[in-house]
Amino acid sequence: MNLSTTYLGLKLKNPLMPGASPLVDNLDNVRRLEDAGAAAIVMHSLFAEQIEGARIALDRHLERWEDNFAEATSFFPAQDDYVLGPQEYLAQIAKIKAATKLPVIASLNGTNVGNWMDYAKQVEQAGANALELNTYFFATNRRMSATVLEHRVIEIARAVRKSVKIPVAVKLSPFYTSVGHVVGRLEEEKIDGVVLFNRFFQPEIDVEELQVTPRLDLSSSEDLRLRLRWLGMLRDQVKISLACSGGAHTPADIVKALLAGADAVQVVAELLTRGPARMGELLKGLTEWMEAHEYESVEQMIGALSLRNCPDSEAYERGNYLKTLQLWRE
Numbered sequence: 001m002n003l004s005t006t007y008l009g010l011k012l013k014n015p016l017m018p019g020a021s022p023l024v025d026n027l028d029n030v031r032r033l034e035d036a037g038a039a040a041i042v043m044h045s046l047f048a049e050q051i052e053g054a055r056i057a058l059d060r061h062l063e064r065w066e067d068n069f070a071e072a073t074s075f076f077p078a079q080d081d082y083v084l085g086p087q088e089y090l091a092q093i094a095k096i097k098a099a100t101k102l103p104v105i106a107s108l109n110g111t112n113v114g115n116w117m118d119y120a121k122q123v124e125q126a127g128a129n130a131l132e133l134n135t136y137f138f139a140t141n142r143r144m145s146a147t148v149l150e151h152r153v154i155e156i157a158r159a160v161r162k163s164v165k166i167p168v169a170v171k172l173s174p175f176y177t178s179v180g181h182v183v184g185r186l187e188e189e190k191i192d193g194v195v196l197f198n199r200f201f202q203p204e205i206d207v208e209e210l211q212v213t214p215r216l217d218l219s220s221s222e223d224l225r226l227r228l229r230w231l232g233m234l235r236d237q238v239k240i241s242l243a244c245s246g247g248a249h250t251p252a253d254i255v256k257a258l259l260a261g262a263d264a265v266q267v268v269a270e271l272l273t274r275g276p277a278r279m280g281e282l283l284k285g286l287t288e289w290m291e292a293h294e295y296e297s298v299e300q301m302i303g304a305l306s307l308r309n310c311p312d313s314e315a316y317e318r319g320n321y322l323k324t325l326q327l328w329r330e
């Protein structure tokens with residue numbers, strides 16, 4: 001059975017990898033992920049604010065996360081290890097490369113073209129095999145048009161594309177008026193792939209304290225369905241790599257993401273809560289499913305149920321809107 005896939009031009013032994021998270025700030029976890037069969041390591045993001053020297057409350061953000069999910073914190077490194085400053089981040093690339101044989105995908109996170117762009121070059125020089133760009137922002141000002149917002153993403157992607165030779169992926173939010181158009185524009189800018197999608201953390205209102213508080217809920221398999229729709233819709237419309245990020249928790253989730261059209265599947269919440277060894281179980285489950293369904297290769301699976309091959313294209317296009325509404329029975 002051939003589990004290999006090509007993602008961002010990298011030949012990978014299988015489609016599974018940890019997505020960007022603090023899990024891989026710790027080298028023991030990285031080794032455990034490799035032992036469990038991960039095909040690549042996506043690093044925790046380095047934030048533009050860190051590079052540009054502004055204060056970033058990364059560890060505060062993580063403390064809150066720990067409060068919400070105390071049971072998962074045993075997989076984390078000590079608090080002091082969280083914040084990899086720009087120099088430590090470069091060193092971490094080299095450390096992961098030395099500790100494993102896996103390709104390393106570094107991650108830069110910023111919202112504007114700025115001085116931090118040069119950092120892409122340093123990440124490349126430090127040995128990263130590819131770069132993931134996360135442009136986590138959305139329009140909160142009503143005067144910002146969709147065009148302006150999209151243009152910012154394209155500008156960042158173009159600037160980074162120019163400065164490095166390694167493959168570049170852009171991790172997108174699902175909140176674009178036309179997701180497909182943005183992905184198509186990124187392809188025109190010679191971006192090698194997109195990661196669908198970023199997961200936005202929503203604020204919560206504390207009705208006793210009368211405060212708006214941040215709340216970090218981890219995903220569930222339900223989150224996958226938004227990804228499935230866009231993977232399935234885009235698979236045959238673009239040639240660049242597609243990675244699924246969000247809601248992959250079980251072997252069946254991995255299977256679905258591949259059938260919809262993902263070249264690679266990134267897993268975070270499931271590994272944060274169950275530990276790096278869970279990667280091995282996911283991989284085993286994928287292999288068992290392939291055996292039972294007589295698939296000889298992952299390549300055969302990718303896009304087998306994309307929009308083009310879907311007998312009921314409405315399921316992707318309008319989500320069988322009307323039919324679905326009729327499914328409700330008392």
Ligand SMILES: Cc1cc2nc3c(=O)[nH]c(=O)nc-3n(C[C@H](O)[C@H](O)[C@H](O)COP(=O)(O)O)c2cc1C
Nearest residue numbers: 019020021044045134199219245246247267268269
């Ligand atoms: C604690 C935590 C930290 C994260 N840090 C990053 C990050 O630094 N960069 C990034 O692009 N995504 C980050 N993410 C988002 C994940 O990479 C992923 O897109 C998201 O969790 C959805 O995948 P999942 O459903 O498998 O968790 C983080 C997620 C969590 C839960």
